Amino acid sequence: MARAVSTRRKIAMTTLAWIVGLVIFFPIFWTILTSFKTEAQAINNPPLFWGFDFTLENYAVVQERSDYMRYLWNSVIIAGGSTILGVLVAVPAAWSMAFVPSRRTKDILLWMLSTKMLPAVGVLYPISLIFVEFNLLDTRGGLILVLMLINLPIIVWMLYTYFREIPVDILEAARMDGAGLREEILYVLTPMAIPGIASTVLLNVILAWNEAFWTLNLTAATAAPLTAFIASYSSPEGLFYAKLSAASTMAIAPILILGWFSQKQLVRGLTFGAVK
Amino acid sequence: MSMTTALRASSALALCAFASVASAQDTTITIATVNNGDMIRMQGYTDLFTEETGIGVEWVTLEENVLRQRVTTDITTNGGQFDIMTIGMYETPIWGANGWLVPLDDLSEEYDVDDILPAMRGGLSHDGTLYAAPFYGESSMVMYRTDLMEEAGMEMPKAPTWQFIEEAAAAMNDPENEVYGICLRGKPGWGEGGAFITVTANSFGARWFDEDWNAQFDQPEWKEALSFFVELMNNYGPPGYATNGFNENLSLFQQGKCGMWIDATVAASFVTNPDDSTVADSVGFALAPNAEGVEKRANWLWAWALAIPAGTQQEHAAKQFIEWATSKEYIELVAENEGWANVPPGARNSLYENPKYQEVPFAEMTLESINAADPTDPTVDPVPYVGIQFVAIPEFAGIATEVSQEFAEVYAGQQSVDEALENAQALTNDAMEAAGYR
Numbered sequence: 001m002a003r004a005v006s007t008r009r010k011i012a013m014t015t016l017a018w019i020v021g022l023v024i025f026f027p028i029f030w031t032i033l034t035s036f037k038t039e040a041q042a043i044n045n046p047p048l049f050w051g052f053d054f055t056l057e058n059y060a061v062v063q064e065r066s067d068y069m070r071y072l073w074n075s076v077i078i079a080g081g082s083t084i085l086g087v088l089v090a091v092p093a094a095w096s097m098a099f100v101p102s103r104r105t106k107d108i109l110l111w112m113l114s115t116k117m118l119p120a121v122g123v124l125y126p127i128s129l130i131f132v133e134f135n136l137l138d139t140r141g142g143l144i145l146v147l148m149l150i151n152l153p154i155i156v157w158m159l160y161t162y163f164r165e166i167p168v169d170i171l172e173a174a175r176m177d178g179a180g181l182r183e184e185i186l187y188v189l190t191p192m193a194i195p196g197i198a199s200t201v202l203l204n205v206i207l208a209w210n211e212a213f214w215t216l217n218l219t220a221a222t223a224a225p226l227t228a229f230i231a232s233y234s235s236p237e238g239l240f241y242a243k244l245s246a247a248s249t250m251a252i253a254p255i256l257i258l259g260w261f262s263q264k265q266l267v268r269g270l271t272f273g274a275v276k
Numbered sequence: 277m278s279m280t281t282a283l284r285a286s287s288a289l290a291l292c293a294f295a296s297v298a299s300a301q302d303t304t305i306t307i308a309t310v311n312n313g314d315m316i317r318m319q320g321y322t323d324l325f326t327e328e329t330g331i332g333v334e335w336v337t338l339e340e341n342v343l344r345q346r347v348t349t350d351i352t353t354n355g356g357q358f359d360i361m362t363i364g365m366y367e368t369p370i371w372g373a374n375g376w377l378v379p380l381d382d383l384s385e386e387y388d389v390d391d392i393l394p395a396m397r398g399g400l401s402h403d404g405t406l407y408a409a410p411f412y413g414e415s416s417m418v419m420y421r422t423d424l425m426e427e428a429g430m431e432m433p434k435a436p437t438w439q440f441i442e443e444a445a446a447a448m449n450d451p452e453n454e455v456y457g458i459c460l461r462g463k464p465g466w467g468e469g470g471a472f473i474t475v476t477a478n479s480f481g482a483r484w485f486d487e488d489w490n491a492q493f494d495q496p497e498w499k500e501a502l503s504f505f506v507e508l509m510n511n512y513g514p515p516g517y518a519t520n521g522f523n524e525n526l527s528l529f530q531q532g533k534c535g536m537w538i539d540a541t542v543a544a545s546f547v548t549n550p551d552d553s554t555v556a557d558s559v560g561f562a563l564a565p566n567a568e569g570v571e572k573r574a575n576w577l578w579a580w581a582l583a584i585p586a587g588t589q590q591e592h593a594a595k596q597f598i599e600w601a602t603s604k605e606y607i608e609l610v611a612e613n614e615g616w617a618n619v620p621p622g623a624r625n626s627l628y629e630n631p632k633y634q635e636v637p638f639a640e641m642t643l644e645s646i647n648a649a650d651p652t653d654p655t656v657d658p659v660p661y662v663g664i665q666f667v668a669i670p671e672f673a674g675i676a677t678e679v680s681q682e683f684a685e686v687y688a689g690q691q692s693v694d695e696a697l698e699n700a701q702a703l704t705n706d707a708m709e710a711a712g713y714r
Contacts, residue, residue, distance in 0.1 A: 043527040128353045220357040221334035232337035235311040
């Protein structure tokens with residue numbers, strides 16, 4: 001009896017998961033589908049799910065018009081660089097907050113998070129002026145720095161919660177066995193925290209990849225990543241939905257593929273706290 | 277090595293190998309521009325310019341509103357990222373007055389600056405000095421379905437009134453078959469629905485401000501204009517028109533769902549292009565309407581123009597490019613390769629004197645619409661501002677966006693015409709007071 005109920009529940013939950021998954025994936029699916037239509041078919045009403053002339057023309061036009069590889073390369077460097085830099089700063093910070101908290105640790109954590117509540121445009125001018133002063137406009141280095149800073153609160157928070165899950169007793173045991181701080185971090189803490197760090201890294205790469213305010217406002221021709229590539233196909237005067245969709249598909253493809261490759265890590269990391 | 281690791285490693289390698297190397301020229305200029313057909317076409321021809329002059333060109337293409345924010349930030353912080361900026365008729369006089377742009381007063385003789393249409397030149401100047409060269413210009417006009425008009429037994433005059441437009445909309449309206457009498461912009465935003473309702477108001481004798489910068493939404497002309505628009509659209513417009521902008525209406529018209537559409541003259545080349553439009557061979561054109569007895573018509577004036585920000589290191593090269601891109605020769609180059617219907621319209625007189633261009637179906641009406649628009653005298657009663665579908669002061673974009681949101685609530689049935697006008701009056705006067713005009 002109990003078994004029957006659990007099977008039924010299982011079916012219900014699986015169906016629900018599939019429905020939610022499909023709803024979330026639909027816009028991406030629609031973008032990809034539209035990228036293979038002609039401009040006239042892209043705006044057809046009722047929308048066409050099948051029976052349209054499959055065309056690769058939009059991809060050809062996009063390839064011809066913009067140097068996709070340059071944008072892609074910039075995205076890889078900026079997203080990768082800001083993540084690596086962020087993790088290097090955040091690991092020691094999260095470590096000290098998790099294992100040697102002070103009276104003010106909670107306040108610091110909250111204060112860090114509060115910086116995320118400020119709309120980005122509110123600091124557009126200060127940041128722009130700093131960039132002008134230090135000659136950072138339209139450089140990858142400048143963007144790496146800014147994206148690292150804006151994502152830092154999230155990285156620290158995520159790492160902090162993962163580190164908190166690690167029992168202090170294990171660390172103490174290691175210390176009693178004569179491990180120094182370096183050994184403690186390298187051989188005891190890091191192996192246990194790897195899933196957490198991995199999912200933090202992945203999430204941060206995705207956030208940095210998709211960041212479209214600073215990457216648009218602080219770049220021109222040299223350091224512009226894929227967000228600027230997509231933006232160049234959006235137009236309020238003229239219907240270019242199929243080309244915009246082709247550009248979007250090209251821009252999200254690398255991150256989608258990365259996501260598929262690392263699905264297991266990502267899920268494990270995100271559910272790390274609950275399963276232990 | 278597992279399969280996935282191998283795959284990951286090889287794709288990373290491939291990425292490195294493909295990383296492109298920017299081409300090295302002695303001089304390279306960076307141009308910020310908008311994504312529209314004519315601008316994209318020009319990007320395809322810039323190699324010819326580089327061959328001719330040895331000056332390399334880097335393009336930064338952005339959506340209109342992003343571009344506006346991007347170049348405003350750049351110019352106000354002295355960012356120096358761009359050597360040429362594509363800006364419109366709204367920004368040019370304001371930025372020129374602020375000293376942010378290099379005056380274009382020493383263009384070469386061959387360039388023939390006097391050939392630029394007077395309406396365009398006036399709108400892109402401040403105190404008689406030209407600050408941006410028009411790449412293409414537009415006004416607005418009525419585009420209508422000749423087949424539906426014929427079925428309805430009506431004939432569109434060259435210069436219709438709003439009353440005639442309403443009758444024609446009623447006659448063509450067939451919502452059961454998803455054909456609506458008229459499609460117009462309702463979408464909030466100063467450049468979208470805000471622009472359209474402003475020119476409609478002009479054609480009913482209304483104005484944004486009196487000569488002392490007092491808002492005029494409490495005057496009967498505004499009420500008449502807004503009430504007429506709302507009634508027209510509620511009766512004969514497509515459902516959900518409160519969120520329709522240029523693109524949404526273009527899409528509806530191309531699919532044969534609008535009897536009439538009043539919008540930018542550049543749309544004419546889209547709706548008559550058989551590749552995209554199902555009604556390409558049955559589109560007629562007429563001047564934008566006016567209310568009976570009002571001399572001003574509901575047509576606007578806009579230009580996308582190229583300007584040089586003050587402080588650029590490449591002023592000379594930038595000027596060379598502007599002369600090339602907005603020259604008569606460039607127009608001929610495009611005509612030769614892609615046909616006369618595809619040249620950038622609305623900037624030069626000589627284009628409209630060209631007999632080959634006169635054969636293009638929408639050429640004559642575009643020119644007449646542009647000539648009928650005067651940014652220095654946009655309304656029936658005198659106003660302290662320049663601009664037809666906008667008021668050329670820095671505060672306008674913010675104010676008009678809020679006002680257009682109030683109006684869009686009327687279109688969506690969420691408030692009455694009187695409430696919207698009252699709110700618009702209050703918020704405009706508050707903003708103008710805060711800005712020190714009153």
